[in-house]
């Protein structure tokens with residue numbers, strides 16, 4: 001399944017709403033994102049993933065909190081490097 005995640009409306013909010021994302025910075029200064037799972041709503045980072053210039057995330061994103069079944073191909077709406 002392909003899913004487009006909206007950018008969170010309140011950047012800096014400690015809890016990212018389900019189905020949205022927020023930019024974060026890795027320890028090395030590169031850009032990544034935190035997302036709110038579209039199924040269970042739990043937050044997880046994409047630091048182990050690659051995000052292309054158009055916001056497509058590879059490989060597919062699987063929720064880190066079993067038994068949540070959320071496993072999708074994600075695109076981050078509004079992503080800019």
Ligand SMILES: [Zn+2]
Nearest residue numbers: 037040063068
């Ligand atoms: Zn989940």
